[in-house]
Amino acid sequence: MKAVLFEKFQEAPKLTTVADPTPEPHGVVLRVAATGVCRSDWHGWMGHDSDVELPHVPGHELAGVVEAVGRDVRHWKPGDKVTVPFICGCGSCSECHSGNQQVCLHQEQPGFTHWGSFAEYVPIHQADLNLVALPETMDFATAASLGCRFATSFRAVIDQGKVSAGQWVAVHGCGGVGLSAVMIAAAAGANVIGVDLDPAKLALAKALGAVAVLDGMNADVPAAIREITKGGAHVSLDALGHPVTMTNSILCLRPRGKHVQVGLMLGEHAAPAIPMPKIVGQEIELLGSHGMQAHRYGAMLDMVASGRLDPARLVGQQISLAEAPQALMEMDKFRSVGATVITRF
Numbered sequence: 092m093k094a095v096l097f098e099k100f101q102e103a104p105k106l107t108t109v110a111d112p113t114p115e116p117h118g119v120v121l122r123v124a125a126t127g128v129c130r131s132d133w134h135g136w137m138g139h140d141s142d143v144e145l146p147h148v149p150g151h152e153l154a155g156v157v158e159a160v161g162r163d164v165r166h167w168k169p170g171d172k173v174t175v176p177f178i179c180g181c182g183s184c185s186e187c188h189s190g191n192q193q194v195c196l197h198q199e200q201p202g203f204t205h206w207g208s209f210a211e212y213v214p215i216h217q218a219d220l221n222l223v224a225l226p227e228t229m230d231f232a233t234a235a236s237l238g239c240r241f242a243t244s245f246r247a248v249i250d251q252g253k254v255s256a257g258q259w260v261a262v263h264g265c266g267g268v269g270l271s272a273v274m275i276a277a278a279a280g281a282n283v284i285g286v287d288l289d290p291a292k293l294a295l296a297k298a299l300g301a302v303a304v305l306d307g308m309n310a311d312v313p314a315a316i317r318e319i320t321k322g323g324a325h326v327s328l329d330a331l332g333h334p335v336t337m338t339n340s341i342l343c344l345r346p347r348g349k350h351v352q353v354g355l356m357l358g359e360h361a362a363p364a365i366p367m368p369k370i371v372g373q374e375i376e377l378l379g380s381h382g383m384q385a386h387r388y389g390a391m392l393d394m395v396a397s398g399r400l401d402p403a404r405l406v407g408q409q410i411s412l413a414e415a416p417q418a419l420m421e422m423d424k425f426r427s428v429g430a431t432v433i434t435r436f
């Protein structure tokens with residue numbers, strides 16, 4: 092099969108031919124129809140993720156069709172149209188048993204713990220636990236964008252932030268995760284404030300339901316948010332993963348507010364300074380959010396079916412597999428508006 096592979100961290104990945112995968116007894120092989128290019132792939136390529144072993148094929152935001160099925164798989168057959176959370180549970184640890192596959196103790200992540208979906212085919216473990224059936228009406232590019240950024244934001248806003256109608260929600264960083272969070276929080280009835288450096292992303296945040304937007308270059312973003320909200324946001328998300336956006340997110344909250352850290356903080360940003368006096372003095376909650384388990388996709392897909400959420404609006408450029416290496420290497424430049432998705436193989 093064709094695949095995009097890198098042999099050294101930070102060295103240009105190449106489009107090459109590798110052996111076709113075969114399914115494990117509990118797994119399937121999917122024919123990839125669409126796969127997003129994400130900043131997490133860039134972190135993996137940079138060498139920031141200790142799970143990645145060389146040589147490596149990235150790609151974890153995928154949708155496709157079941158091609159081959161392992162002998163122990165009960166619920167899936169060739170031809171089924173599916174997606175998968177980027178964190179696949181093992182099905183037998185305490186977290187999986189409690190329904191929290193997103194923090195599985197023995198998790199598999201396509202594109203990190205094994206070769207991913209920048210390829211014609213990708214193997215998926217524990218298919219009965221991890222695959223999600225897609226509605227016939229959903230196109231593959233949209234479906235691919237669900238698995239990482241949109242689902243991650245759904246869990247961050249709905250399950251971790253517990254956002255409710257009428258609350259103020261600040262979203263720091265309006266890339267794929269941030270714009271998804273703006274749309275989801277607005278659909279939940281919240282008043283959303285989007286913050287970014289890029290006027291094009293702020294315009295899209297407004298179009299997706301933000302009631303206010305702020306230029307991230309503003310000298311005092313937290314003060315501006317406290318002013319707009321008359322006291323601070325109820326829930327705030329760092330959707331980028333940077334010490335500045337994280338700090339702004341914490342400082343813009345009202346007492347007893349919730350900060351949800353969604354953007355990854357790796358490499359030189361792995362141990363940022365946290366403004367603890369505010370955390371303690373105002374009883375701020377600090378929450379992590381990490382993907383979303385397969386069994387919660389139904390709630391999200393219902394909101395898509397009802398028209399309250401429209402993830403298709405977040406799909407940006409569609410590119411070919413041959414264009415993927417360049418797109419991957421440029422993921423830290425934040426040029427793209429919306430999600431870049433590989434749809435030609």
Ligand SMILES: [Zn+2]
Nearest residue numbers: 129131152239
């Ligand atoms: Zn991703």
Ligand SMILES: [Zn+2]
Nearest residue numbers: 181184187195
């Ligand atoms: Zn598990």
